[in-house]
Amino acid sequence: MTKLYTDPFGPPWRLQWLRLLFNWGGSIFQFFWIEWLVATTLCFAYILIWYSMWDGKTFEEISDSTQAFLSAVNYITSRFQAALSLMLGFYTSTHYGRWWKVRDIEGVVIGRINDLAVQIAGFIRDNPPSNNAPPLEGQAKNASIKEDLEEDQVDVDDAVENFITDDANNEQTSKSTTTIVDANDVRLTLVRWLNLAHALTVGELYEKKPNEFTSLKHIRDFGLLTDLEYDYMDRFPRSRYAAPFVWFLDLLHDLKDKGQCGVSFDTIIVFSSNITKIRGSLADLSMYRNVPVPLSYRQLVNFTVRAYLLIVAVAGGLSAFEHDRASETFEISSSMCWVVLPFFFEYFIFVGWLTVSDALGNPFRNWADEFEWENYVRSVALSSNLFVTETRNNSMKLEKLKASTASVQQKKEEIFDEWETNPVIDYNMEAGYKEFRDGSTASKRGRGIVKMRKAVTGY
Numbered sequence: 001m002t003k004l005y006t007d008p009f010g011p012p013w014r015l016q017w018l019r020l021l022f023n024w025g026g027s028i029f030q031f032f033w034i035e036w037l038v039a040t041t042l043c044f045a046y047i048l049i050w051y052s053m054w055d056g057k058t059f060e061e062i063s064d065s066t067q068a069f070l071s072a073v074n075y076i077t078s079r080f081q082a083a084l085s086l087m088l089g090f091y092t093s094t095h096y097g098r099w100w101k102v103r104d105i106e107g108v109v110i111g112r113i114n115d116l117a118v119q120i121a122g123f124i125r126d127n128p129p130s131n132n133a134p135p136l137e138g139q140a141k142n143a144s145i146k147e148d149l150e151e152d153q154v155d156v157d158d159a160v161e162n163f164i165t166d167d168a169n170n171e172q173t174s175k176s177t178t179t180i181v182d183a184n185d186v187r188l189t190l191v192r193w194l195n196l197a198h199a200l201t202v203g204e205l206y207e208k209k210p211n212e213f214t215s216l217k218h219i220r221d222f223g224l225l226t227d228l229e230y231d232y233m234d235r236f237p238r239s240r241y242a243a244p245f246v247w248f249l250d251l252l253h254d255l256k257d258k259g260q261c262g263v264s265f266d267t268i269i270v271f272s273s274n275i276t277k278i279r280g281s282l283a284d285l286s287m288y289r290n291v292p293v294p295l296s297y298r299q300l301v302n303f304t305v306r307a308y309l310l311i312v313a314v315a316g317g318l319s320a321f322e323h324d325r326a327s328e329t330f331e332i333s334s335s336m337c338w339v340v341l342p343f344f345f346e347y348f349i350f351v352g353w354l355t356v357s358d359a360l361g362n363p364f365r366n367w368a369d370e371f372e373w374e375n376y377v378r379s380v381a382l383s384s385n386l387f388v389t390e391t392r393n394n395s396m397k398l399e400k401l402k403a404s405t406a407s408v409q410q411k412k413e414e415i416f417d418e419w420e421t422n423p424v425i426d427y428n429m430e431a432g433y434k435e436f437r438d439g440s441t442a443s444k445r446g447r448g449i450v451k452m453r454k455a456v457t458g459y
Contacts, residue, residue, distance in 0.1 A: 026369035028352050031359075036348055043313045043343045073315040077308070084308055088353050091301050095293065095361035102288050102363040103371060108281045110380045113194045116274040117384035120190050121392040123270070125262035126183045183261045187388040190251070193244035194278065195381040196224045200233075200241040201282045202373045205289050205364045212374050224381075241282050245275050293361050305354050313343050 009016065024030055196219070203213035212218055216233055219225045225233070233240050252271060255263040316339045363371055 028356060031367065032348075032352055032355050035351065035355075039309070039347050039351070040340060040344050043316065043347075044340050046313055047316065047339060073311050076311050077315055080308060084304060084350065087301060087304065088350065088357065091297075092353065092357040092360070095357045098288065098293070099360040099363045102285065105281045105284050105288075106371070106373075106376060109198060109278055109285075110376060112274045112278045112281070113198060113380050113384055114387065116194060116271065116278070117191050117387040119270060119274070120187050121388045123262065123267050124183055124187050124190070127180055127260055181255070181260055184389075186251070186255065186261055187392075188385070190248055191384045191388050192224060193248045195377065195384060196229075197241045197244040197278070197282060198380065199224055199377050200244075201285055202377050205285065205373055206366060207289075207362065207364050213377060241286075242279060245279050248275060289364050298358070298361070301357075302354065305350050309343070309347055309350060312346055316340065316343050 007016065021027075199213040199219055199222075203211065203215075203219070206214070212222075216225065216230055220227070220230050229243075232243070236243075249268065249272065252263055252268050255261050256265060256268065359365065359367060359369070364373075
């Protein structure tokens with residue numbers, strides 16, 4: 001799940017940055033310390049082995065054999081450290097852009113589903129009670145025809161009269177059998193289809209980890225999929241997420257054709273814009289999941305970083321020889337530990353940097369600071385269903401509008417006057433939030449401390 005942490009920006013005496021470093025869950029230390037420790041241990045072991053290989057040699061022999069090699073590795077480390085930093089910077093920015101783009105697309109999906117749920121709550125209206133009675137247009141038409149015939153005193157053949165009567169009865173029967181749907185059922189079904197498409201997409205996103213929405217049976221058990229829809233999805237596994245949008249628009253057109261729930265062509269146009277955006281965003285998520293960062297690019301960066309650190313380790317061992325030659329001592333001692341320190345520090349910087357970049361490169365990976373894909377589906381399903389049920393049922397009615405407006409108007413005038421008087425800073429709230437919450441005023445001493453602190457430190 002996404003890790004939350006204390007904002008490191010703040011008054012310096014609070015040591016916010018130190019609190020940031022002490023966060024273990026989801027930190028760079030949590031998933032990097034083992035590799036870091038192993039690499040440092042291997043570096044130290046390499047230096048010990050290198051020393052043992054030269055045991056018994058004279059300083060002149062050591063110097064002649066290693067001086068050229070030391071010059072070469074020092075040249076590489078000094079020349080390519082800056083280039084490696086630029087490479088990692090570009091690599092990280094590419095992966096971070098990809099990571100944030102995926103989160104932004106998911107935010108569009110969540111926002112558009114909620115937007116569409118609000119529109120469904122407002123545009124899908126309850127059918128008038130009169131629609132529940134069998135229509136009488138056929139009877140009225142038949143009676144009108146007979147009256148016209150009697151007034152004009154036209155002799156009508158029995159066969160023609162029977163034909164007119166049968167036609168009117170057929171029209172009456174057809175209209176009286178039209179199903180009058182419950183608008184609440186329509187609203188819930190439309191919202192369910194939106195969340196179904198979202199759940200189907202998220203079920204395919206996780207890498208090497210099943211989630212709550214991977215199985216169609218689980219989705220059906222959650223109430224997002226009917227048995228009939230399950231049979232269809234089970235037979236057609238490709239692009240499942242698009243099917244609910246087809247059903248969504250088809251139901252709207254059916255309601256428009258039958259004149260129910262207040263659905264018009266304009267309503268369909270309004271809904272279609274959000275439908276298109278949601279479907280396109282879900283397709284983009286699938287695209288980012290199925291098309292990774294090019295393999296050759298990641299191979300180049302990983303090989304370059306680790307090859308550079310291997311050269312740093314070699315340079316550390318050679319530097320130890322140079323130190324011993326200058327001091328005319330040749331033995332394994334505790335001072336060798338300091339030779340490992342540059343490698344220890346650079347390994348943390350460059351490989352830690354690379355590790356974070358690789359983690360950001362795949363937003364669908366299962367790791368400590370992963371995106372909460374399952375929670376995204378659950379939260380938007382709860383909110384969108386709330387919009388079309390409880391929120392809509394508790395909306396303002398016309399008969400209560402005047403009384404409600406009068407009750408808040410006086411409060412608005414008072415608070416607006418206060419905002420005009422002190423539009424920037426409310427020292428009462430900052431000096432004592434508990435008092436502000438209770439409606440009382442903070443002490444003069446508290447307000448004075450807040451003003452002085454802001455003037456001196458800016459916090």
